[in-house]
Amino acid sequence: MSTHSSILLGGGCFWCVEAVFTGLRGIISADPGYAGGHIDNPSYEAVCTGKTGHAEVVKVVFDATEISLHDVLRVFFTTHDPTQLNRQGNDVGTQYRSVIFGDDAQQQIAREVVSEITSEGIWSAPIVTSIEGPAHFWRAEEKHLDYFARNPETAYCAAVVAPKVAKARKLYRDRLKQPD
Numbered sequence: 265m266s267t268h269s270s271i272l273l274g275g276g277c278f279w280c281v282e283a284v285f286t287g288l289r290g291i292i293s294a295d296p297g298y299a300g301g302h303i304d305n306p307s308y309e310a311v312c313t314g315k316t317g318h319a320e321v322v323k324v325v326f327d328a329t330e331i332s333l334h335d336v337l338r339v340f341f342t343t344h345d346p347t348q349l350n351r352q353g354n355d356v357g358t359q360y361r362s363v364i365f366g367d368d369a370q371q372q373i374a375r376e377v378v379s380e381i382t383s384e385g386i387w388s389a390p391i392v393t394s395i396e397g398p399a400h401f402w403r404a405e406e407k408h409l410d411y412f413a414r415n416p417e418t419a420y421c422a423a424v425v426a427p428k429v430a431k432a433r434k435l436y437r438d439r440l441k442q443p444d
Contacts, residue, residue, distance in 0.1 A: 267329045268292055271336065272299050272365035272401055274319035275344035276352025280425050281322040283412035284343045284432040288439050290331030295323045296408045299365050299399040308405055314357040321365065323401050331439065333370060337377040339439075340364075343432045346378075347389035353424065362393040371395050 275281045278296035285294035298306050301318030311318045326336055344352055346362045364374045374395045382391060412425045433440060 267327050268325055269328050269333065270323055270325040271333065271370055272321045272323055272363075272399060273336075273340050274299070274321040274361060274363040274365075275340060275346070276320070276355050276360045276362070277420075277424065278320040278322050278404065278408065279411040279421070280344065280352070280428045281340075282410070283425050283429045284339065285322065285324050285336075286410075286413070287429070287433065287441055288331065288339065288436060289441050290327045290329075290439070291336075291441075292325040292327060293323070294325075296404040296411070297321055297323060298402045298404065300363060300396065305402055308408065311359050312357075314359055316359075318359060318402070319361050319363050320359055320404075321363070321401070323403075333373050334377060335439075337364070337374055338381075339432065339436060341377060341381050341391070341393070342386060342435060343428055345387070346391045346393040347387045349392045362391075364393060364395050365397065365399040366395075367398055371397070 273281055282294045282296050285291050298311050298318040299321045301316040303316050306316045306318050310316050350358050350361045352360050378391050412421050415421050
């Protein structure tokens with residue numbers, strides 16, 4: 265019996281979400297792609313128009329014996345701003361929405377984590393993350409895979425992705441595959 269589970273998480277640019285999860289113990293893979301839209305096999309360029317209905321997401325596959333869905337979602341909710349509707353910083357549009365696509369049990373756990381984080385006052389504004397049912401995952405083009413690892417010097421990676429990765433490494437140091 266497999267202990268691997270997966271969930272689709274959208275928290276703005278998929279380069280950020282992928283880079284945050286890649287370094288954590290228990291994460292088998294974190295693949296960027298698209299979900300939640302109304303066209304098949306969308307391209308990055310089409311999704312960027314905001315007209316396909318898709319969100320940039322990461323399919324996070326994890327070993328539930330090493331990291332629980334609850335903990336995956338804690339990382340997700342604390343490494344992007346789930347209070348921003350249809351945006352993350354300067355990335356604006358429905359394609360950058362905060363969203364979770366999962367089955368009924370995953371949705372219930374997501375609602376519990378939202379309740380916990382809300383009661384802890386981690387964010388001063390209400391969480392607007394959409395918690396939705398399963399969606400088809402369309403893997404992003406090859407050039408988007410491991411983008412931060414391959415392009416850390418680009419302006420966007422240095423200004424946006426690197427600070428999120430640094431925050432995750434600080435908050436979840438005990439969960440890193442290779443501690444600093």
